[in-house]
Amino acid sequence: GDTDRQVLDYIVSRYGEFVLLKPRLSEKTYILWGAPIALFVVGGLALVVYARRRAGKPTGKPLSDEEEARLAELLNPPDS
Numbered sequence: 001g002d003t004d005r006q007v008l009d010y011i012v013s014r015y016g017e018f019v020l021l022k023p024r025l026s027e028k029t030y031i032l033w034g035a036p037i038a039l040f041v042v043g044g045l046a047l048v049v050y051a052r053r054r055a056g057k058p059t060g061k062p063l064s065d066e067e068e069a070r071l072a073e074l075l076n077p078p079d080s
Helices: 004-015 027-055 065-075
Strands: none
Touching: none
16 A cells, blocks of 8 residues: 555665665765766876877888888889
8 A cells, every 4th residue: 555655765764775676866976976087087198198099109110121222222223
């Protein structure tokens, strides 16, 4: 004979706000509600930091002496 509100209040008092599909916004649930937003922001910042660090690093290996000579030959052709 209890109302829906009374049943919800009993369950919340016994097990806490975390058992509800949509927990009420209160001082106790700020972390619960803010966690997805905080994780999204932290993930975005991690991606930005990773991309900036990766952009500054050279890829590949240094040219050999033969490759450097060939590159210089291609970039500076002899005058005709």
